Amino acid sequence: MSETRSAKSGREAGGMRLLLIVAFLPMLAGCSDACRNTLVSRSDAPDGKHSAVLFQRDCGATTGFSTQMSIVARGEEPSGAGNAFRADDDHGAASAGPWGGPWVEVNWLAADRLLVSYAARSRIFKQADHVDGVHVTYRAAAR
Numbered sequence: 001m002s003e004t005r006s007a008k009s010g011r012e013a014g015g016m017r018l019l020l021i022v023a024f025l026p027m028l029a030g031c032s033d034a035c036r037n038t039l040v041s042r043s044d045a046p047d048g049k050h051s052a053v054l055f056q057r058d059c060g061a062t063t064g065f066s067t068q069m070s071i072v073a074r075g076e077e078p079s080g081a082g083n084a085f086r087a088d089d090d091h092g093a094a095s096a097g098p099w100g101g102p103w104v105e106v107n108w109l110a111a112d113r114l115l116v117s118y119a120a121r122s123r124i125f126k127q128a129d130h131v132d133g134v135h136v137t138y139r140a141a142a143r
Contacts, residue, residue: 035059047111067101071131090123095143
């Protein structure tokens, strides 16, 4: 009889774990939606086809501000994380911009060439060399 009770207890515990997982899945899935992008600057390519959009990304109290950049078709807004550049200040090691994340500046060199200068001690998470036909060059700058 004790084996039957043990088996029943195991099934009940497994059912309870499943119920907890199902109950918390929507909250876990919603964590990615907690991030907010705040526009820092927008710079249009000389031919007007693309924009380099620099923004601060804030994903809540447990993370610091990051500076990110996306290359998008002119007039569009970036969605989600930056598609070209992502960095944070590495716990205060890099110089911050007025927006709170590490300092970054973007300059179009030609319709298909972009220069991204960033604070030298930034912790880099993404540096894409090409986005939608635009070649991107990066340069660390002492600030």
